[in-house]
Amino acid sequence: MDILLDSVYLSFGSNDVLRGAHFRMEKGKVTGMLGRNGTGKSCMLKILTGQLRPESLYIGVDGQYTKDLYAVPGLINYLPQHNCHPKDMRLGKLLVLYGVDEAAFMAEHGALFPTGDLRFGDLSGGTRRLFEVLLLLAADTDFTLLDEPFSHIMPIHIDYVRAVIQRSAKTKGVLVTDHQYQHVLDLADTLYLIYEGTSRIVGGREDLVRYGYIR
């Protein structure tokens, strides 16, 4: 199963941000996306989630045109850069709403979140982020899109998140984009770099240097 985003043309006034960019995610794989600030990386994610309508776009799920990925039940969930869950909602309630078994989740990650009775807003900033990432990965969707999942998370938990992403990618497709490129580089089965309005598949660190993403 795959999601293909193709022929993406997006401009803001006279500024062409994306010129024929493409992107493919596969179930069972981690897909990474990197790009310098302002190259259209976040725009690609907004397009994928229907928040932004470009001039030209094709989205296909298994080769079949699909106008809105969110309209297909159980296909994707998306974590934006910022916290997006209600602060007054209990963790247990969030797990129920996402269709995640609370007991199983707590058994697996109980050391991080002692009880489901805590409210989301009671958690520290980093723990909130950690909970959101684990929550979306645990939800039974075919694809999970994570925008900067490692932000605000302390190093020991980053290793934990990386392990969970790798484990989750056995049963779903995971898209990861983050400025902590080393983690994305290590995790990704396929890595895209958004560069000069297009997307390029890159092989590794050398390519990132060649395209000026890192030195």
Add this chain to the structure above:
Amino acid sequence: MGSVRLGSVTPNNVSPPKSIYNLNALLPTHPPMYFRYARSYLFLAVLITFVSGCVVYSHGPAVIGSMLFLKCITMLVGWAVLRRRHSKDIFFYQNIGYGEPRLLAVTGAIDLGVWLISITTLVILYF
């Protein structure tokens, strides 16, 4: 992994967008979610319905058209406020199966329905 699946897509049966057009999909699986989404709009909705009732009561059914126009305008304003207010947490609603068009449509339909029932009841009782 979760034990309850929100929905499924089989590789050969990927349907085009459907949930917002499917009446079954509009049935609330978690009714409080609509209220959570629309609670900031509730005051405006109740206020305009109350004002419409008062004006119809004092001026008669002839002003119903104007009041309906007022209701529609304030509903559009309410939608704009809701969209702005939920610009950051809309992904939470979308992730659990509540698309923005669906949330706005249900909010508007309930608001307009309550308004219609209120005004109709008022006219039947007093005119």
